[in-house]
Amino acid sequence: SSFFLLTAESFSRRDEVKKEEGRRKKKREKAMEAPKTIVHEIGGVQNDALRFGLNGVKNEIIESHPLQSAYHSARKTQEEMNRRILANTYGSAFPMKMDMDRQILSRFQRPAGAIPSSMLGFEALTGGLEDFGFEDYLNDPRDSETFHPLDMHHGMEVCLGLSKGPVCPSFI
Template sequence: MDPAKTIPLEGRGDDLLRFGIHGVKSDIIEPHPLQSARRSAKQTQEETKKKILANTYGSAFPMKMEMDRQILAKFQRPPGAVPSSFVGLEAFTGTMEEFGFEDYLNDPRESESYRPVDLHHGMEVRLGLSKGPPCPSFM
């Protein structure tokens, strides 16, 4: 049998029963125009901060800070009822001092329509055994 004509049996990302109908529009544009402006402003701010630190302390210092940030971003709880808090990463990057939308509009995980992530599917996605949308509890 020709391998080009076979259907792979691994986990599929287009599972309509589990994930619903996929819309391409949501991949192209963001829900609000200010999100792209905020993200680009944050990226330019981080780049200028790295340049200033490299000019002041040498080029190894921003690399060390990036390595520390990656290490702190790795520690996560298993997907399920308790989401990862990333307190160390928030303290390191200074995002603890930011006032986000969830501080005054409520956290989306606390709403009545929020469904907790399936533990088994979340671990399959994390380990690369299944494809699907990323689970919000460990992102």
């Protein structure tokens, strides 16, 4: 009977060892599955001065021009009024359909590179083709001498979700 007792103890010990090995194996697998990205610990991507230029507190608080905030708020109220008019005229589903179209067309872009995406479908939906902006009679800001060309590798990383930040740096 002592033989059976020893074998029962050895079986229970063997089971415990196997369970422990299984736990260790799961831990190793979790460590291997950890994301292979470098996290920006201090301040995030915004403090990357080599890619995005020097930032200051003033740039984050105020907009580049005093009329810019008035322009954005007027545009937002105009869009909200248009949504209400469409909802009253065609029903509440029509503005939601337009929002879905806007989301789909805003995602459709050319891969990052030398030629920027024109977003023609998005402009046609939002009415941007009918607006006559400053870039239509002055020049495209991307043709300026102060424009820094984008880093194609960083642009693709942002498009694929591997990195954070804007696809290309703005004017510095």
